Amino acid sequence: MNFFERQEQSRRTSRRLVVLFALAVLAVVAAVNAVVFFVFASVEGSRTGYSPTLGEWMSAHPGTVLGTTLLVVGVIGLASLYKTLVLGGGGGVVARSLGGVRVSPDTTDPQQRRLLNVVEEMSIASGVPMPEVYLLEQESGINAFAAGHNPANAAIGVTRGTLTTLNRAELQGVIAHEFSHILNGDMRLNIRLMGLLFGLLVIALIGRTVLRLTSNSGEKKAFPIMLVALAVLIIGYVGLFFGRLIQAAVSRSRESLADASAVQFTRDPTGLRGALLKIGAVSGGSKIANPEVEEVAHMLFAPGMSRLFATHPALEDRLKAIDPRFDAKEFDRARAELLLAAERAKAEAQPKPSAAEKLEALINVPGAAAAVAGLVGNPGTIHMQVARDIRKSLPDAIIAAGRHPDSARALLLALALDSSTEVRGRQQHYIAKQIGAQTLENITRLQSAVDTLEPEQRMPALYRTFPALRQLTREERLQLLAALNGMLQREGHVSLQNYVLRKLAQVQLSDDLNPRARARQLPLNVVQKDIQVLFSVLAQHGHEDIESARRAYEVGVHHLLPRQRPSFESVQHWAPPLDLALSRLDQLAPIIKEQLVEALVKTVTHDQRLTLGEAELLRAVCATLHCPLPPLVSVNAN
Known part of the structure; x- marks a missing residue:
């Protein structure tokens, strides 16, 4: 099962x-x-x-x-x-x-x-x-x-x-x-x-x-x-x-x-x-x-x-x-x-823990989309080995920051900052105004360590902040959630990786603040526009030209909607519609989510390759839909 x-x-x-x-x-x-x-x-x-x-x-x-x-x-x-x-x-x-x-x-x-x-x-x-x-x-x-x-x-x-x-x-x-x-x-x-x-x-x-x-x-x-x-x-x-x-x-x-x-x-x-x-x-x-x-x-x-x-x-x-x-x-x-x-x-x-080896060598394209969907909620021995390597490879500054409420808040916000210097400056100014100058100082101290993180280290770094964040008052957590929303509004050209990581943080904070909230299940036929938005954004960010993105889109959406399906649409200002699409797709029944994950894998791996960044992006998208994927690794990686 x-x-x-x-x-x-x-x-x-x-x-x-x-x-x-x-x-x-x-x-x-x-x-x-x-x-x-x-x-x-x-x-x-x-x-x-x-x-x-x-x-x-x-x-x-x-x-x-x-x-x-x-x-x-x-x-x-x-x-x-x-x-x-x-x-x-x-x-x-x-x-x-x-x-x-x-x-x-x-x-x-x-x-x-x-x-x-x-x-x-x-x-x-x-x-x-x-x-x-x-x-x-x-x-x-x-x-x-x-x-x-x-x-x-x-x-x-x-x-x-x-x-x-x-x-x-x-x-x-x-x-x-x-x-x-x-x-x-x-x-x-x-x-x-x-x-x-x-x-x-x-x-x-x-x-x-x-x-x-x-x-x-x-x-x-x-x-x-x-x-x-x-x-x-x-x-x-x-x-x-x-x-x-x-x-x-x-x-x-x-x-x-x-x-x-x-x-x-x-x-x-x-x-x-x-x-x-x-x-x-x-x-x-x-x-x-x-x-x-x-x-x-x-x-x-x-x-x-x-x-x-x-x-x-x-x-x-x-x-x-x-x-x-x-x-x-x-x-x-x-x-x-x-x-x-x-x-x-x-x-x-x-035995003394050995230094972590390069994690990129462990990442490989899974054999089939169904196999990846089958990994949701089912980590195995190889994933535990990779998890141990990732944990050991995290910088000491990141590990220390995740242990206490104030530094964990700063770490989360540092992970959410845009890579563009200009956009980052606007976001930092907003953080200082909304949360305080001390938090901004904590972010500045962590930023160099955060910027050196590899893609496979960013989600674990984010996740390890949550036990400490729960020690903040409800008002402080609501303030943090509002700050994440405000940071998105101050971005120009949005990085999909940063957006999804921030969206994931918002989902987890919202789940913590409203644990009993349970949205009704939506049938597949009423979320076709949301499917169009998600797959279009994912396809155009994973391919260099529109035609390649269109083909990748068709392969994935065809798996989900084999008869009638919305056509590929290049989305320029994609962050707000993607935000709505992910929230609505999270309301699908579990059995439909399985098909959705399979379709996402088909789109991401259409070019017969899966980079480390793409693998972590896929994991982050799935996590926002409450379909937790373990690290995507080759069975021969050990």
């Missing part, structure tokens, strides 16, 4: 989840109304000697039935909405609720440094922004999670036990598992699950609170209310029971897919296999001690607690899916090996 199919499956699962939740709410409403009828009908019967039927009572008390229904639905809805809004701050909110502390980019702790390196390499390889990284310092079990609404505000959390027990390959397997949740759209689904389940839990909490208050009053007339409160308490927990059942069913299927994706990403099943094996071998397993673990049980890499309905497939089943020859006796052997692991780790000398 490729990236686009996984995205479509996630959307179908989300729709099923809403339906199941609605059924659970209706069941709770019906049960509460039945309790109200039973209690009040019994009271009327004892007073009048006649007990009405359910239909008679409902006909006689329509206001009570309507009020009860609206009250229950309103409480559940408002509670779910409240929880969802609280979680709107992104994955960091979930991580902090479990006691997580953000890992500082400046950390000198070897284990934390290794964690950041692995996450950054996976980020570069998969073509998505680097998430915030949190450490659950007090948790000795082996576990991890990914949380957030989208890649722009994602966070990855790991326990201290994960860092101390797993080696690098095993840690990479766990992080690859969590990145699959980011790429597959599971995070948004998990956040919705948390919000919906909280709504069902609130009914039980209200019943418990009312029962406690009325029982303390000691008044006989409060007895019917106590009965209703007790019944509501039971109904609330029954509703929550079915909610947990939904949570477990959804989680198990997504966890199996994430295991398969992690093996596909790393092409090294031994890493994930070793991590799961150690969970079964250590005494603490994957347990999380924090009391909030129940709410996030479906997000975790492995079960964080014992419960009736398991949120994950059995550990042995997961291991056998990776290695059919797995034998449960291996747990004992792994347990014995772990007794010597600490001493062995001290004895092993860590």
Whole structure:
């Protein structure tokens, strides 16, 4: 199953989840109304000697039935909405609720440094922004999670036990598992699950609170209310029971897919296999001690607690899916090996990182457009190797700048500056006026390092700023987004590479600021003008003459619109229409986006060559459409 199919499956699962939740709410409403009828009908019967039927009572008390229904639905809805809004701050909110502390980019702790390196390499390889990284310092079990609404505000959390027990390959397997949740759209689904389940839990909490208050009053007339409160308490927990059942069913299927994706990403099943094996071998397993673990049980890499309905497939089943020859006796052997692991780790000398080799030699034309589209959301071993080389090759000034909010903001703006001296001067003047002279000074200090970046280094440099940028206030991020828009308006002859990189920054900032915003899906037939703009701009920037651009345009658009298609149009002032086109094309269904990526590849590679700059431009365009491509490398590059 490729990236686009996984995205479509996630959307179908989300729709099923809403339906199941609605059924659970209706069941709770019906049960509460039945309790109200039973209690009040019994009271009327004892007073009048006649007990009405359910239909008679409902006909006689329509206001009570309507009020009860609206009250229950309103409480559940408002509670779910409240929880969802609280979680709107992104994955960091979930991580902090479990006691997580953000890992500082400046950390000198070897284990934390290794964690950041692995996450950054996976980020570069998969073509998505680097998430915030949190450490659950007090948790000795082996576990991890990914949380957030989208890649722009994602966070990855790991326990201290994960860092101390797993080696690098095993840690990479766990992080690859969590990145699959980011790429597959599971995070948004998990956040919705948390919000919906909280709504069902609130009914039980209200019943418990009312029962406690009325029982303390000691008044006989409060007895019917106590009965209703007790019944509501039971109904609330029954509703929550079915909610947990939904949570477990959804989680198990997504966890199996994430295991398969992690093996596909790393092409090294031994890493994930070793991590799961150690969970079964250590005494603490994957347990999380924090009391909030129940709410996030479906997000975790492995079960964080014992419960009736398991949120994950059995550990042995997961291991056998990776290695059919797995034998449960291996747990004992792994347990014995772990007794010597600490001493062995001290004895092993860590090799010094070698200098990065030229990355241009790794870039090659992929065999087919479909193969490139298949890489979306599916980085492999070679991409991890390239990502490691890219990370090591970044200048120290760039690495340091991405670690703190103010310098990260300056780095982003420096990357967005136009290459023309005249245009750059206008943009710098605008930045100083809109954000401040200090930011401009920070940009000036970074500019020489930014200007030396190779094309394949610019997206990683941009992505590594986002964890630090999230530390800015909302007002500062909105100001930064406005500055990026203003810089575009001050350009003359716009560089397509700079434009797309800036557009990508705007997309990620907007996703972070509005994580719940979800545009409706557009059919292919209503975006033909947008297709014309994108492919025309891409073709004319990749070819020296109009005729070559026209042929490249036709090859790509024919793949997408084989019957009737708009003709090639040379676009002079292309930035505003391209901005609109990319925003609208981002609203296509995942399965159509797959065809769009294939068509883009056909246009870019029409001349039977793909330069490093063209490859990175293609990746940046795809990233603005939320189709993250790993670095385009030859399979023989290693």
